[in-house]
Amino acid sequence: MPTQGSTRTLSPAALSRLSTELRLACMRISRRVRFESSDVIAPHQFSVLCRLEQGPRTPRELADIEKVSAPSMTRTTSALVDKGLVSRADDPEDGRQVILSLTHEGRTLLRDIRRRRDAWVVTRVDDLTAEEQEVLRRATEILAKVAAA
Amino acid sequence: MPTQGSTRTLSPAALSRLSTELRLACMRISRRVRFESSDVIAPHQFSVLCRLEQGPRTPRELADIEKVSAPSMTRTTSALVDKGLVSRADDPEDGRQVILSLTHEGRTLLRDIRRRRDAWVVTRVDDLTAEEQEVLRRATEILAKVAAA
DNA sequence: TATTGTTATACTCTATAACTATA
DNA sequence: TATAGTTATAGAGTATAACAATA
DSSP states (O other): OOSSOOSOOOOHHHHHHHHHHHHHHHHHHHHHHHHHSOOSSOHHHHHHHHHHHTSOBOHHHHHHHHTOOHHHHHHHHHHHHHTTSEEEEEOSSOTTOEEEEEOHHHHHHHHHHHHHHHHHHHHHHHTSOHHHHHHHHHHHHHHHHHHHO | OOSSOOSOOOOHHHHHHHHHHHHHHHHHHHHHHHHHSOOSSOHHHHHHHHHHHTSOBOHHHHHHHHTOOHHHHHHHHHHHHHTTSEEEEEOSSOTTOEEEEEOHHHHHHHHHHHHHHHHHHHHHHHTSOHHHHHHHHHHHHHHHHHHHO
16 A cells, blocks of 8 residues: 555546656756756766765775766776866775865865856746745655655 | 746745755656666667657757757667667658658657656655645646746 | 776767768 | 768777786
8 A cells, every 4th residue: 555645636647647747847957957057077077076075985985876887987086186176095094995085176166066056946946936936845845755765 | 127036035045945955856856767767778869769759850950959960960860770760761852861750669669768757756756645746736837937948 | 815996998979070962 | 062961080988807906
């Protein structure tokens, strides 16, 4: 039996239609955000910087988290080190490992990229009515729950 | 002056926070949908099939619409023709052009991919309360408007 | 012997430049 | 000569396999 979903109001057809429309709307928003905020680094590089923001990591950990091969992660992190966004240090306890950290420059870049991405959404959400904004606020909570499920 | 947005309730900080959370929620939903519904064709191939669904196109038109180079589009469409999803025909009026159309097999594949993508969302939306579903329904309309702006 | 990280090599998708055929 | 499409070649990204250094 379903976890909740008991107060049923949607027909199967309406459920299907809502799901399709919702999925398409989310995809379009994502695409517009990516397109408009012409990033200075590639998506996979951005993703790795975000991981390092939470704390230093080894290449192995990053490869596992990002679900790419070790050689691919070597390539990605080398590019970030070359750009001065990430620093490499030897692990004092295990000579096989290296420890990757975000540099100050990397942290600044992350903040700038986020600000630019947000800008696109902010100008559009600002144009909505207070009621529409409230709907989006509640929807965001629900979507976060859905995405985490 | 703003188009609407006059019934102001959100502080700049709240507006910024909502925009960030909304953007992240949409991105996460998109990512999960893409990841879970392991597609049989690559994203750029899927995109071209969707264009051809609306009617036959020349390679030139597709390249312009998808914002890729002509040689890239040659490669993409050649792969789709090899898979039997797209058919190539000479333009009877202009010998330089070719006309690309969706085959029956291509049309069927599109429907199957969409069904699989929807499935992930459907099972999760079905688990929500009727009230939450109604919020998402209204949010979808608003997001569609935002994405089109 | 197992693990970490890199190098060697190959495949895919992207691009620009050069070429062929038609208008 | 201009345009449509393809082929030639190169540059990123992905991968697996093989290697060096360390545990």
